[in-house]
Structure formats: structure tokens, C-alpha cells
Amino acid sequence: MVADEDKVFKALADASRRQLLDRLRRQGGLTLGELCKSYDMSRQAVTKHLALLEAANLVVSVKQGREKLHYLNPVPINEIYMRWIGKFEQKQVQALFNLKQALKENE
Amino acid sequence: MIMSKPELIYTTYIRSTPEKLWNAITNPEFARQYWGGNENVSDWKPGSKWVHVTGDAERAIRITGKVVESVPPKRLVLTWADPANEGDVSRVTFEIEPLEDAVRLDVIHGDFQPDSDMINKVSGGWPRVLSSLKSFLETGKPLAIASCQSKHAAEVAHA
Numbered sequence: 001m002v003a004d005e006d007k008v009f010k011a012l013a014d015a016s017r018r019q020l021l022d023r024l025r026r027q028g029g030l031t032l033g034e035l036c037k038s039y040d041m042s043r044q045a046v047t048k049h050l051a052l053l054e055a056a057n058l059v060v061s062v063k064q065g066r067e068k069l070h071y072l073n074p075v076p077i078n079e080i081y082m083r084w085i086g087k088f089e090q091k092q093v094q095a096l097f098n099l100k101q102a103l104k105e106n107e
Numbered sequence: 108m109i110m111s112k113p114e115l116i117y118t119t120y121i122r123s124t125p126e127k128l129w130n131a132i133t134n135p136e137f138a139r140q141y142w143g144g145n146e147n148v149s150d151w152k153p154g155s156k157w158v159h160v161t162g163d164a165e166r167a168i169r170i171t172g173k174v175v176e177s178v179p180p181k182r183l184v185l186t187w188a189d190p191a192n193e194g195d196v197s198r199v200t201f202e203i204e205p206l207e208d209a210v211r212l213d214v215i216h217g218d219f220q221p222d223s224d225m226i227n228k229v230s231g232g233w234p235r236v237l238s239s240l241k242s243f244l245e246t247g248k249p250l251a252i253a254s255c256q257s258k259h260a261a262e263v264a265h266a
Contacts, residue, residue: 029112060118060213071116078234079241082250 008076011056016041017049021058024072031067113217114226119237121210123244125203128210129180131244132201135162141239141249145169151177157185172196187216187225195223212237 011017016039023038024030036046050070053059060073085093121128131137135146139162149157151174159170171193172186181203188196198218204211214233219226239250 028114028116057118057120060116062113062116062215064112069112071113073116073118074234075117075119075237075241078238082235082238082242 005076005080007052007056008058008080011052011058014049016045017053020046020049020053021072024059024070028071029069031069035070113215114219115214115216115230115233117214117216117233117237119212119241120206121212121241121244122208123210125180125205125210127244128203128212129183131240132183133179137243141243142236149174151179151183153177189225195220195225197223197225212240 019039020035023035032043032046032050035050036043039046041049050059050061054061057076058073059070061068061070063069131141133147133149133151135148139146144162146160146162147157148160149155151157153174153176155174157172157174158168161167161169168190170187171190172188174183174185175198176182176184183201185199186196187199188194196218197216197220200213200215200217202211202213202215204213214237216226216229216233235250243249
């Protein structure tokens with residue numbers, strides 16, 4: 001039952017699934033129908049991707065009436081981040097990220 | 108069943124017991140060790156006040172609220188507000204579900220006031236607190252969360 005890291009990496013190793021996570025990051029609590037509307041993917045494909053993301057604990061869902069609402073759960077990603085980036089490296093990594101973003105914007 | 112559509116939901120699976128997890132949230136001695144040095148203090152009875160307070164000599168209150176529901180070791184519902192702006196109140200629910208060899212913890216933060224920016228203040232913090240809590244319970248060691256220098260109450264609460 002405990003979601004393991006292999007599942008997280010496998011779930012993330014797919015552009016469509018990362019897009020679904022991006023969508024849920026912008027707006028939480030979307031139904032399957034709402035998620036399907038956002039992408040050029042069949043209902044079956046989105047259902048399959050969501051099942052993999054839920055098994056990896058990257059998406060959590062709650063039932064509200066007949067609807068199932070989906071949310072991004074970033075906790076497993078934070079665990080990966082914390083595993084390889086320690087307390088003292090966080091500021092340097094953030095600084096490099098900010099620099100990269102700033103350079104991109106100037107392009 | 109949930110009342111209104113919640114804004115934030117976080118889930119983590121922890122190799123521990125519901126009792127230990129309940130203790131980690133409600134016992135100041137434990138919370139201080141993984142929650143950025145802060146404690147949660149209350150008698151945890153419905154209707155009682157609770158505070159999220161710094162574990163140092165300053166004892167500064169970062170978050171305050173009421174205990175709405177308290178069913179140890181299963182469910183804890185709290186109201187959540189910055190003490191400088193208590194009208195800007197939201198609601199946090201901890202749900203603890205025992206599994207075969209672990210427990211599932213859901214943290215649901217919702218019922219934000221319409222013009223509130225509390226959601227932006229806490230959404231970065233919860234994943235860090237929950238990863239640290241998981242590590243604390245599974246290994247005895249919290250994650251080294253970078254201490255937050257910001258003076259902002261809610262951010263500090265989640266440093």
C-alpha cells in the first residue's frame with residue numbers, strides 16, 4: 001500500500017501524465033470530465049494515466065456526491081527533493097533556478 | 108463526505124501507527140522536532156483553543172484557532188488563522204486511516220475566505236512539513252527543513 005519511489009518515477013516518466021499534474025497544479029479539484037476537456041486525450045487514456053498517478057500518490061481524489069475530484073499531491077516529489085538536496089544546498093539550487101528563469105525571460 | 112470543495116489535499120503513507128501519528132501532531136515535544144521547531148498546543152477537546160507556537164523562549168504564536176472535532180487517533184479538525192488577522196479563518200482536517208503495515212494521513216486545508224491569500228502562504232509549506240513528519244516517524248530523524256527567515260507568520264509556521 002505504501003507508494004514506493006519506483007512508482008513515482010515511472011508515473012513521472014510520461015509527458016501526458018506530467019501535463020495532467022501541471023493542470024492540477026494550476027487548479028485543484030477537477031473531475032475526469034474537466035481533465036479530458038483540457039487535453040486531446042481519450043477518456044480511457046486519461047483514466048489510465050490518473051490511475052497510475054494515484055497509485056504513485058501523486059494525485060489524490062475525493063468523492064463529492066457522484067463526482068470524483070482530483071488534486072495534485074506534491075508530498076512524494078518533496079521527499080525526492082529532500083533526499084538529494086540537503087538543508088545547506090537549498091539556497092544555492094534555488095539561486096541557480098532563479099538565474100535560469102531570469103535568463104530564459106531575457107531571451 | 109466533505110462539506111464544500113476543499114482547496115488543498117495532501118496525502119502521505121507512513122510506516123507507523125495511528126496513535127504515534129496522532130501524538131506526533133498533538134504533542135508539543137514531538138511536533139517541535141519536525142515542524143520547523145514549532146509546537147501545537149491545546150488540550151485537544153472540541154471547542155478548545157489551539158495554538159501553533161515557536162518552541163523557543165519567545166513562544167510566539169504563529170497560528171491560532173479552535174478545535175472543531177477531535178477523535179483520537181482518527182480525525183482532528185481545526186480552524187486556522189493568523190493571530191494578527193483572526194477573521195481570515197480557514198479549516199484544516201487531519202484524517203488518519205490505519206492500513207496493514209502503515210497509516211495514511213490526509214491533510215485537507217479548505218474553507219478559505221474569499222479574499223484570503225492564506226492558500227498561497229500554506230501551499231508550499233504542507234508538503235515540507237508532511238515529508239519531515241514521515242521521516243521523523245519512520246527513522247526518528249526529521250528532514251532538515253531550511254529555517255525560514257521570513258517574518259511572515261504563516262510562512263514561519265511552515266518553515
